[in-house]
Amino acid sequence: MQCHAAVTQIKLPAGWTFAALIAGLALGWLLSETAASATALAIAGPVGSVWLRALQMTIVPLVAALLVTGITQMVATARAGPVARRTLLTFFIILFAGTLFAAFATPALLEVFPIPGRAEAALAAESATAQPVPGIGEFIESLVADNVIAAAAETAMLPLVVFFVALGAAISRLEGVQKDVMLRLFEAIGQTMLIIIGWVLRVAPIGVFALAVSVGLASGGGAFAALGHYILIISGLGLVILLAGFLLGILASRRGPIGFTRALVPSLAVAISTQSSLASLPAMLQSCRLLGVRETTADFVLPLAVALFRATGPVMNLGVAIYVAKLTGVELTPQLMAVGIAVALVTTIGSVSLPGAISFITAIGPIALAMGVPIEPLAILVAVEMLPDIMRTLGNVVMDVAVTATVDRNKPRGPDPSASSGRANISTRT
Template sequence: MAKSDDNETLQNIDLPAGWTFMALLVGLAFGWFLSGSEAAGPVRAVAGPVGTIWLRALQMTIIPLVAALLVAGIGRMVATARAGKMARRTLLTIAAVLAAGSLLSALVMPVLLDAFPIPGTAQAALMAGDAQPQTVPGIGAFFESLVAPNIIAAAASTAMLPLIVFFVALAVAITRLPDDQRNLMLNLFEALGNTMLVIIGWVLWLAPVGVFALAIGVGLRSGGGAFAALGHYILVVASLGLMVMIAAYGVAFFAARRSPAKFARAVLPSQAVALSTQSSLASLPAMLGSCRALGIRETTADFVLPLAVAIFRATSPAMNLAVAIYVAKLTGIELTPANIAAGAAVALVTTVGSVSLPGAISFVTSIGPIALAMGVPVEPLALLVAVEMLPDIMRTVGNVTMDVAVTAWVDRKPDEN
């Protein structure tokens, strides 16, 4: 779990990532042990409702939390853009990197899954509850669905695309209000977001119980296949984060005009801190040192790096979209180019609201909307969040590496060759 990105509201909430992971393993093993025995039926009768209740509690926070985070996040970005030329240049650079990450995942993840297929037992292994695919509209209906005539009805049916369109438009409209009204509305949505974060913090505090109950059902259905399925998932999704990290070296060379060898030496201490702490914020002093080693102007590093830590998760669009595509493949859903494009757009937009959150919470708030927008069941996410602590290591190292590369890019003068 990324300690880096702790929201102030959650500083006193200890999210039990290690216990959740252990609950997953023990639950799978216990279900596997009981599969085929007479005790399987009674155990399933108890564990099933417990897991379902926890899963629904997790799902009920997604829409209000995403709405609040989107409005507040876009409001902050607009305020940052008004801070000056360097702020606007930084935001444009960040947007370009995030968009490239979404495109990378959309193109590469399906190819990866064709080259390294999901194990045959994985479908039974990773399905939690009675997961049902969402209805995916045709291309014409898809564009019509972007605008909902009744936003309340859209929320009731978890129609994520029109909800995101509405709340992005609402956020932009709020930034055009007079200062007192704008601050009032942004404070309202920030308060709503913080309230939802408290609730989801409670739900995730109970994650060991909920995940244990869901894992028992998975073990009863699939036996030991779940372990291979989860290992495959971790490796494939983490590979997208590795690609983003490698791309950071390309950004440093082609965009920032820094020697790859020099960049690698300079960024290594920051990567070591990121690996050991799983925290971008804790890596900030080391990143400042990396920037000094690269000869980046102190004024640039002092402005760009704290801003990048606050609003930038380079690996998020690529890895979040990768999870949704993985679940689609897992559940046998054929994704059209329109579906993948919708997922990529939502992955890009929800990144704005998911920064400064612990990894487990950002996993739910970011990937849930992507899956819903693509017509992919969200139920498997309840089990995958239990192993997020492992891909999150790659997320943090990739984010830190790209933060330094982007800072070097912003520092490059426009007239440099």
């Protein structure tokens, strides 16, 4: 799916968005104790709300499109041969372990390093009321929607995820023209939604400024400390994955820390400058050659990793959802944590490997909604995502190369049916 191409034609004003965030918080802080505060809130509130709703309206159709195409691609890959299945199993083990880590580590970090200032109470007041926690019986019943249209209207993400995963699996069983038509339909929907997101993000400085004014009016200077705290906590989760990737790569390549790091330099340079693992793919192929990875392995595993495996995705996305839950006072029971882990793992299949500002809300929104966590604070956090997103990309790139070296080390010598088709026609939808 070529949905990344159309979006990357739109230049995203990341620097202006960050500046608008700072300016909005500062203005709100200055006006918070003045007679003009009510007027400022009356103007900024609706503007920010409209911009947030414009982002929210793309969540369900984009998740549907990317889950369906991701599931069909994963099923096709699993049929390619034993090496492909071992690669997918390696992906899953790393993603599952990382997501479990985030589920336990994020609440622990927030207990040790609590969110500072008045921002916690302010953001909780500004957010929508959290969804009630269902009992175990209601939870089981909620897994399957009797009316998927009604579920979409209510943004009931858990039954929607179940439905679209089943739909993707069913489409993978179709043959010929029917399968091609269905896949093209969902690919087109996904591409269209990403174009709309690109349009909405072009006016992000206006929307973020309005939202930031509202937050500044409520929290004063506490929001600045909270945003810095958020960046450190979420980037720290990504750093753990990056270090784990280095350890795995050193063991798999048998090159030692210095040799593995030298081979990664081209990939890391591109990753920092582009914040996209897709754009880093040619450099990652070069890194694998420097590590002595067989070309057939690299040509198969790396594009597959870029398409389906984003090691930092479920870890940092779940971490953000837990952070917002803490901000808004949502109590996360073990049941809700389990839901978050499951949705984070499934939706990473359909996430897009583009700069985080494009996919931030559509990637984290489904997790938060499934856990009953309000998503309004995400519209503020997206303005600083360019900083954690660097860690996301670095962690993904390091882990992609490390997994490729691991698969190559464990692959038997001789003909490899999984890699015989070169890059296995991996979709570039990411």
